[in-house]
Amino acid sequence: MEFLLYFGDVFTPVNFGLLLIGTIGGLILGATPGLSPTMAVALLIPFTFKLEAAQGLILLGAAYTSTVAGGAVSAILLKIPGAPANIATTLDGHTMAQKGEGAKALQLSFISSAIGGVFGVMLLIFLTPVLAKWALAFGPSHLFWLAILGVTIIGSLDSSSVVKGLLSGCIGLWLATIGFDDIMGAQRFIFHPAVSGGINVIPALIGLFAIPQVITMFAKGRNDTSAEVIEVKKQPVMDSIREVIKRKRALGIGTAIGSVIGLIPGVGGQIAGLVAYDQAKKFSPERDKFGTGHSEGVIAAEAANNAMVGPSLVPLLTLSIPGSPTAAVLLGGLLIHGIFPGSDLFDNHPDVAWTFINSMLIGQILMCIFGLYVAGLAASVARVPHSVMAAVVLGLALFGSYSVQNSMGDVYVMASLGIGMYFLERFGFSAAPLVLGLILGPIAEANFVQGSMIANATNGLGPYFMTGTLNLTLIAVVIASIVYSIWMELRQARYTTKDDAVHKEEAL
Amino acid sequence: MKNLFAGAAIALMGLTGTAYADGHANYPERPVMMMVSYGAGGATDFQARIVTMTAGNEDALGMPIAIINKPGAGGRVGWNWLATQAEADGYTLGAYNVPHFIAQSIKGGVEYSADSFEPIANWGADPAVFVVGADSEMNSMTDVVDFAKANPGKLTFSGAGLFVGHHIAALQLEKAAGVKMAYIPSNAGGAGAMKSVIAGEVMGGVNNLSDAFRAAAAGNVKILGVFDLERNEFLPDVPTLKEQGFDIDNASVNFRGVMVPKGTPQGIIDKLAASVPAMFENGRVAGKMKAGGSPMHVMNREEVLEMWAAREATLKELLAGL
Numbered sequence: 001m002e003f004l005l006y007f008g009d010v011f012t013p014v015n016f017g018l019l020l021i022g023t024i025g026g027l028i029l030g031a032t033p034g035l036s037p038t039m040a041v042a043l044l045i046p047f048t049f050k051l052e053a054a055q056g057l058i059l060l061g062a063a064y065t066s067t068v069a070g071g072a073v074s075a076i077l078l079k080i081p082g083a084p085a086n087i088a089t090t091l092d093g094h095t096m097a098q099k100g101e102g103a104k105a106l107q108l109s110f111i112s113s114a115i116g117g118v119f120g121v122m123l124l125i126f127l128t129p130v131l132a133k134w135a136l137a138f139g140p141s142h143l144f145w146l147a148i149l150g151v152t153i154i155g156s157l158d159s160s161s162v163v164k165g166l167l168s169g170c171i172g173l174w175l176a177t178i179g180f181d182d183i184m185g186a187q188r189f190i191f192h193p194a195v196s197g198g199i200n201v202i203p204a205l206i207g208l209f210a211i212p213q214v215i216t217m218f219a220k221g222r223n224d225t226s227a228e229v230i231e232v233k234k235q236p237v238m239d240s241i242r243e244v245i246k247r248k249r250a251l252g253i254g255t256a257i258g259s260v261i262g263l264i265p266g267v268g269g270q271i272a273g274l275v276a277y278d279q280a281k282k283f284s285p286e287r288d289k290f291g292t293g294h295s296e297g298v299i300a301a302e303a304a305n306n307a308m309v310g311p312s313l314v315p316l317l318t319l320s321i322p323g324s325p326t327a328a329v330l331l332g333g334l335l336i337h338g339i340f341p342g343s344d345l346f347d348n349h350p351d352v353a354w355t356f357i358n359s360m361l362i363g364q365i366l367m368c369i370f371g372l373y374v375a376g377l378a379a380s381v382a383r384v385p386h387s388v389m390a391a392v393v394l395g396l397a398l399f400g401s402y403s404v405q406n407s408m409g410d411v412y413v414m415a416s417l418g419i420g421m422y423f424l425e426r427f428g429f430s431a432a433p434l435v436l437g438l439i440l441g442p443i444a445e446a447n448f449v450q451g452s453m454i455a456n457a458t459n460g461l462g463p464y465f466m467t468g469t470l471n472l473t474l475i476a477v478v479i480a481s482i483v484y485s486i487w488m489e490l491r492q493a494r495y496t497t498k499d500d501a502v503h504k505e506e507a508l
Numbered sequence: 509m510k511n512l513f514a515g516a517a518i519a520l521m522g523l524t525g526t527a528y529a530d531g532h533a534n535y536p537e538r539p540v541m542m543m544v545s546y547g548a549g550g551a552t553d554f555q556a557r558i559v560t561m562t563a564g565n566e567d568a569l570g571m572p573i574a575i576i577n578k579p580g581a582g583g584r585v586g587w588n589w590l591a592t593q594a595e596a597d598g599y600t601l602g603a604y605n606v607p608h609f610i611a612q613s614i615k616g617g618v619e620y621s622a623d624s625f626e627p628i629a630n631w632g633a634d635p636a637v638f639v640v641g642a643d644s645e646m647n648s649m650t651d652v653v654d655f656a657k658a659n660p661g662k663l664t665f666s667g668a669g670l671f672v673g674h675h676i677a678a679l680q681l682e683k684a685a686g687v688k689m690a691y692i693p694s695n696a697g698g699a700g701a702m703k704s705v706i707a708g709e710v711m712g713g714v715n716n717l718s719d720a721f722r723a724a725a726a727g728n729v730k731i732l733g734v735f736d737l738e739r740n741e742f743l744p745d746v747p748t749l750k751e752q753g754f755d756i757d758n759a760s761v762n763f764r765g766v767m768v769p770k771g772t773p774q775g776i777i778d779k780l781a782a783s784v785p786a787m788f789e790n791g792r793v794a795g796k797m798k799a800g801g802s803p804m805h806v807m808n809r810e811e812v813l814e815m816w817a818a819r820e821a822t823l824k825e826l827l828a829g830l
Contacts, residue, residue, distance in 0.1 A: 198580060329548055407578065407589075
């Protein structure tokens with residue numbers, strides 16, 4: 001209960017002011033395509049040089065929580081996921097926005113973000129010592145199986161058929177091999193200097209999601225000059241709150257999966273949203289509605305990606321190991337004030353540690369309030385005519401992919417993947433499994449190589465990957481997931497393209 | 509194309525005035541950019557931001573230095589860019605990590621070598637150390653080597669990757685002790701390598717002194733030896749490898765500093781070489797670096813040139829067998 005003692009510190013005028021700046025600024029930065037939470041926090045570090053340690057961390061912590069949630073804005077309204085965490089949000093969120101339910105999608109996403117986020121920070125406050133052990137339990141063999149588990153959901157994720165889902169997953173896995181390989185430094189498929197560092201996930205995300213949509217909008221614009229104006233439906237906030245409470249299952253699955261996966265160093269943040277989305281779908285009686293603008297999809301994905309924020313800081317705060325790129329940036333913010341995370345932080349600087357954690361808690365709530373306030377306004381984006389919208393999205397896509405590493409190479413990657421994806425989508429392939437392949441490829445590969453090096457030096461591959469409770473549990477889940485997919489595939493005939501599914505849904 | 513621009517620029521200068529002797533008296537006239545070939549938040553990025561924070565002062569450059577990150581492939585992406593695409597006009601600086609970029613250029617597959625860059629000054633030296641988990645039975649490097657001798661190839665130890673300081677230290681240890689061990693490169697840098705030591709996935713590891721110092725302070729690891737010529741002020745009680753009877757020099761120490769692409773006008777190089785070391789010695793910089801547990805080691809251009817040449821010779825010999 002020590003954290004309660006330091007709640008007062010959050011509400012001093014300067015600290016609260018910084019919290020507000022961090023939250024509002026974070027929402028804006030998060031909503032800007034290409035500015036991932038990691039970059040947003042890195043951009044703010046120089047401002048903390050002049051602040052006291054606790055104040056600097058309040059600013060960074062608030063910015064971290066609200067950029068993760070802010071990413072949902074561009075994911076829902078523009079179909080540009082700001083960061084890998086928001087991929088799953090686009091699947092149902094953007095479809096909702098197209099139906100004129102943008103305000104509802106945004107409100108649902110902010111409410112479930114706040115609920116998930118508060119739960120995640122609570123875990124950080126009460127269970128840190130236990131969680132630290134759990135975070136360390138995942139070695140290379142376990143991470144390998146976890147990545148394989150991710151691969152097994154590729155087939156069922158947002159595709160018209162399992163085969164097409166798997167195929168686009170394979171394209172993603174192949175794209176992930178481009179560049180110098182992570183461990184041995186071998187060069188693979190480097191046909192142009194722009195890809196020597198591999199395909200960066202953020203430009204790829206922007207290209208794969210935004211560009212096909214831009215091309216479609218331009219194509220429509222030529223056919224139909226009278227811009228189809230979508231009526232933006234008004235949504236009272238209370239209705240959204242009731243909706244979130246009604247969808248307890250999705251909310252619970254999202255929060256639980258986000259907290260558990262967020263804890264695992266190096267993996268969590270990127271896949272938490274997608275795994276939660278997939279599980280919510282499998283456990284839902286209305287699973288057919290997923291992908292057609294179903295509220296459960298948005299709730300599960302957003303609850304997961306904010307629930308991950310608190311636990312993802314556990315390895316940093318207790319063991320001084322940054323578990324995610326954003327945590328690495330926060331480590332820099334601590335070191336600059338001469339504070340070493342670990343026992344030193346909680347023993348000798350409890351004021352800094354607890355003020356920081358408390359401010360994340362308050363930050364989640366502030367983020368929700370501001371988010372709900374802008375949701376109604378932001379949703380009117382859907383009224384913009386297609387031709388204008390396409391130009392705006394294209395501009396943002398260029399800006400976003402360039403700004404990741406100030407590199408034109410990333411812009412070329414974004415454009416070529418986007419154009420390729422446009423044609424793939426016409427044949428019923430979908431971007432989400434492709435991106436999942438791109439994210440999981442390096443995790444599976446690097447951990448397999450590392451694990452096999454350790455295994456060869458010790459007791460051999462078989463025992464290393466196939467024994468131990470955690471390994472066996474993960475293998476069992478992998479098998480269950482595959483069996484489930486096959487069973488579902490046999491049980492129901494799928495639609496040929498996602499659009500067909502949407503039409504069919506609307507006809508019902 | 510670049511030469512054409514340079515030619516045009518020189519011609520313009522000739523036209524506009526003879527006020528400055530070599531044409532660079534007013535340098536820098538606009539903010540300067542410094543490329544860091546690792547991601548935001550890494551040790552190199554963090555230190556680069558600290559040591560350049562006073563660049564805007566009148567007694568330093570008088571213009572701020574902006575950090576641009578070009579991460580990827582263990583630094584290769586950024587250094588390739590600096591060697592081949594960056595403008596050699598003095599407004600594009602780069603951060604170097606020795607032995608990383610020299611070892612990579614010896615190994616091949618990159619578009620740069622030590623000759624592609626001109627060093628300006630060195631700001632830091634982060635030696636590699638050998639760490640084991642806090643509950644390990646090994647308490648000195650002799651214990652480590654004895655275990656490796658009894659179990660050839662079975663002692664697993666982690667490091668940040670191949671052809672980086674940690675790998676060089678590992679190779680030196682194997683050579684000096686005449687043992688075979690299993691070096692496990694991490695794909696998540698020093699932090700990933702440290703995690704695998706703390707979690708007990710590997711028996712030991714080579715890591716940065718600055719990170720190991722923090723982990724040891726938190727009670728997670730024991731530091732058994734420093735891969736440097738003398739003990740470090742952060743760890744006065746930890747003996748060097750040499751003291752423990754292994755013939756290992758400072759070839760694996762991670763030197764960090766500033767360089768410019770070859771072709772940058774000599775006048776600008778001279779001006780930077782004169783002002784940058786003083787900028788690193790600024791009291792505020794030293795205070796922040798010490799607070800962050802980052803060992804400083806300021807060297808001027810001549811000293812860095814010497815260090816690069818020495819390192820290249822050692823590394824060529826060490827990597828010849830790979």
